[in-house]
Amino acid sequence: MSDTPIDSSKRTWLIASGCAGAVGGVATAVPFVSTFQPSEKAKAAGAAVEVDISALKPGEKMTAEWRGKPVWIVRRTPEQLADLSGLNDQLADPKSERKPDEFTPAYARNEGRSIKPEIFVAVGICTHLGCSPSDKFTPGAQPSLPADWKGGFLCPCHGSTFDMAGRVFKNKPAPDNLEVPPHMYLSETKLLIGDDKKA
Numbered sequence: 001m002s003d004t005p006i007d008s009s010k011r012t013w014l015i016a017s018g019c020a021g022a023v024g025g026v027a028t029a030v031p032f033v034s035t036f037q038p039s040e041k042a043k044a045a046g047a048a049v050e051v052d053i054s055a056l057k058p059g060e061k062m063t064a065e066w067r068g069k070p071v072w073i074v075r076r077t078p079e080q081l082a083d084l085s086g087l088n089d090q091l092a093d094p095k096s097e098r099k100p101d102e103f104t105p106a107y108a109r110n111e112g113r114s115i116k117p118e119i120f121v122a123v124g125i126c127t128h129l130g131c132s133p134s135d136k137f138t139p140g141a142q143p144s145l146p147a148d149w150k151g152g153f154l155c156p157c158h159g160s161t162f163d164m165a166g167r168v169f170k171n172k173p174a175p176d177n178l179e180v181p182p183h184m185y186l187s188e189t190k191l192l193i194g195d196d197k198k199a
Contacts, residue, residue: 048194050186053119061135063124066193070124070132071181073191080137080164081118083150084111091167093177103127105196108180113165121183121193122166128174131157137164153178 051064051073058077063070088094096104096113107115114120124132133153141147144154145161153162158173166178182196 046194048192051191051193052189053191054189058118059137061137064193066123066181071193072120072122072124074120074122074164076112076118076120076164080151081112083139084163084165087150087163087167090169091163092170092172092175094167096167096177099176103176103179105180105182107196111165113167113177113180115183115185119191120165121180121191123179123181125179126155126157126160126174127168127176127178128155128158128160128172131155133160133162133178136161 046067049064049066049071051062053062053073053075056062056073056075058075059080061072061074063072065071092098094111096109100106100109104113112120113122126133133155136142136145136149136154137151139149139151142149144156144159150163152164153166155161155174160172160174161169162174162178163169166180168174168177181193183191183193184196186192
């Protein structure tokens with residue numbers, strides 16, 4: 001063993017180099033490890049959205065955003081509900097039997113495609129090419145609509161029409177009914193969109 005002492009300036013340099021290397025290693029590892037965590041944007045993209053529907057009056061629609069998509073909430077009038085049953089022979093899929101798991105949860109496979117008859121919840125994107133249909137709630141003859149129109153939605157891009165339950169009419173470009181997203185009621189006036197599993 002040598003009795004030669006290590007130069008103190010060399011010792012300081014070795015300690016400083018070791019510390020700098022450790023700090024650099026941690027600085028490199030932190031961003032790498034953080035990539036395994038979902039970003040806030042990614043978390044928000046799939047998160048359920050709570051909506052207060054207390055101010056929604058009969059015949060009105062409000063829009064919420066879930067997963068970057070517009071979700072419509074419509075409070076249907078008694079007349080709009082009564083008209084649904086008379087349209088079945090004009091609709092392509094009146095009972096929502098086509099692709100039910102993709103477009104209609106089990107609890108919405110009914111005439112109104114809803115949990116509560118008066119409240120209709122749907123993703124406001126046409127199933128043809130992804131355009132957003134317009135509200136055409138007023139019954140009667142209008143441009144691009146039949147004379148016996150009962151109210152619903154019209155996609156201005158290619159003329160697909162949907163009734164007040166989001167069911168597509170026959171012989172239209174849209175192949176399917178509007179999507180009903182997973183949802184549930186937290187109270188009489190609070191709706192949760194994006195989750196339908198009671199904890």
